[in-house]
Amino acid sequence: MVWFAGLFGLVLAAQAITTNDVGYLRLTFYNNGEGDGSGKTGQQDWSEVQVNDMVASAQAWANILGNTAGRMVDVHCFWTNFSGSILGGASSPYVGNYVNAQTYTEYVWRNGVNYTRPGGSYADCTITYDMDAAGFAWNFGSDAPTGSEIDFRSVVTHEIGHAVGFTSTYISSTDKWWLGGITAWDSWLRDDAGNAPLANSTGTPGNFTQVDDPIWFTGPNAFAANGGANVPVYAPTTYAAGSSLTHLNESSYPSTLMTPGVGLGEMVRTISAVEEGVLLDLGWNVIPEPATLSLCVLLLGGGLAARRIRRAVRAPPPPRA
Numbered sequence: 388m389v390w391f392a393g394l395f396g397l398v399l400a401a402q403a404i405t406t407n408d409v410g411y412l413r414l415t416f417y418n419n420g421e422g423d424g425s426g427k428t429g430q431q432d433w434s435e436v437q438v439n440d441m442v443a444s445a446q447a448w449a450n451i452l453g454n455t456a457g458r459m460v461d462v463h464c465f466w467t468n469f470s471g472s473i474l475g476g477a478s479s480p481y482v483g484n485y486v487n488a489q490t491y492t493e494y495v496w497r498n499g500v501n502y503t504r505p506g507g508s509y510a511d512c513t514i515t516y517d518m519d520a521a522g523f524a525w526n527f528g529s530d531a532p533t534g535s536e537i538d539f540r541s542v543v544t545h546e547i548g549h550a551v552g553f554t555s556t557y558i559s560s561t562d563k564w565w566l567g568g569i570t571a572w573d574s575w576l577r578d579d580a581g582n583a584p585l586a587n588s589t590g591t592p593g594n595f596t597q598v599d600d601p602i603w604f605t606g607p608n609a610f611a612a613n614g615g616a617n618v619p620v621y622a623p624t625t626y627a628a629g630s631s632l633t634h635l636n637e638s639s640y641p642s643t644l645m646t647p648g649v650g651l652g653e654m655v656r657t658i659s660a661v662e663e664g665v666l667l668d669l670g671w672n673v674i675p676e677p678a679t680l681s682l683c684v685l686l687l688g689g690g691l692a693a694r695r696i697r698r699a700v701r702a703p704p705p706p707r708a
Contacts (some may be wrong), residue, residue, distance in 0.1 A: 405433070409442055410449025411456035411496050412547075415510075416441070416464045423463050425509040431466035431518050436527045437539070443529070444543040447656070451663075452551065453672035457501035460492050462550075463510040469517040474537060474649070476629070477546035479512040480504075481556060483567030486586055492550040493571070497670055512550040516542065523651060534652040541644070541655045548645050548662075552669040555584075555632045557597065562589055571669040575606040576620065576632070598624045601636040606668025612660040621647050635661070 406415045416438055417429035441464060469476075479490035482502070491511040494500050504511070516539075525539045526532030555573050556565035564573065566587035573584040578596040585591040596602070601619035609618045619636035621627075630647040637646045644655050645662055658666075666673050 405438065407438070407442055408459065409445040411460050412445045412449060412462050413459040414438075414441055414445060414462050414464055419466075423509045423513075425463075425513075427463075427465060427513065427515075429465045430468060433464070433466070434527075440527055440540050441543055444540050444547065444656070447544060448547055448551065451658070451674050452496070452666070453674045454497050455499050456496040457499045458495060460495050460511045462512045462514060462547075465513070465515045466518050467515050468519070469515075469521070472521045473517060474521050475514065475516040475542050475546050477512060477514040477549050479550040479554075480508055481565065481567060481570075483556075483565065483586075485566065486568050487574075488556050488565060488568030488570055488586075490550055490552070490554060490570075493552055493669075497551070512547070514543070514546050514550075531654050532652050537649060537651065538654045538656075541649055541653065544656050545644055545649070549633065551671070552666070553633055553645050556586075557584065557632055559597075559626055559628055559631075562594075562597075563587060564590075572604075572633070572665075575604050575609075575668055577603045577605050577617070579603075597632060598622055598626055600624050601639070602632070604635075604665060604668075606665060608667035609661055609664035612664035618661055618665070 404415060404417060404421055406413060415423070416433040417423060418432040419429050422428040445462075479492045481488045481490055482494050483489075489498065491502065491504065491508075495502050495511060520537045524536045526536035527539050529540075532538040552570065552572055554570055555576075556567070556569055557563075557573070558565060564584050564586055568586045569584045577583055578590075578599045579602075580593060580596065582590040582593045582595040584595055589595060599622050602622040603617040604620050605617050610616065619639045620632065621634040621636045622631050627647075634647040635643055635645050637648055640646055640659070640661070642653060642655055643659050643662070644657065649655065663673055
């Protein structure tokens, strides 16, 4: 398993920056040696099929999230060489009012704000992928992966999920939530003792335990979709930066989009009913569809930096019980 930190027919020329609008998402692809001014530089060119995969995953999000954005959401896309088992990571800066916080993507799209980014912010969301799929092989295109491949569209879809709200402002180095505020996702988290996140605090009424394995998402829509039970959130007994607190619990929801890992040969490009309930609890207008819904973070903001990653492991996850 690897862990996470309207198509077109355009042929990319080498070293040409390409931009594509998909709903309210504006995808910009940076090839080898190209940068966006933030200090981040692409390490590999984007092929036509890779761009099409990004567009397909972004279109899936555009199809189900019905909020009207205040402007286009700028998403910058890069290839890099991650170490270890990291497949990809996404970033979206935060804006907060010292009580509540949201990613730029949430603020612009979900809240409908025509937000002007402050100086030094070059994108609303930056997504970076590992060039060699953590030592495995990527599966590109619409077909299912083989048993020796990692499905690229599954990872793309997952990473955009963090930008739209599966994210926390908890800072492990200080054991506090960001002074600028807690996210909508944070606001529904509870540990086993009932403690909750609080801005610039270790929790309320007591110290929130981040390693309860699991902790719980208590939003009413997710609760209902989960059969009248709170939703377990990934919180291993050893805190995992970039994975803890921001994913559904892997052992509770194998082969589900917003868990921290994806297995060889596994294809998860759709959002479950529980994940749809989470989105409703986060304040999104979810457009109903007749079948299961399809979906697509390193988060920065006001001095806060948080990484949301997906990783790979050497074996596929266990079968669903």
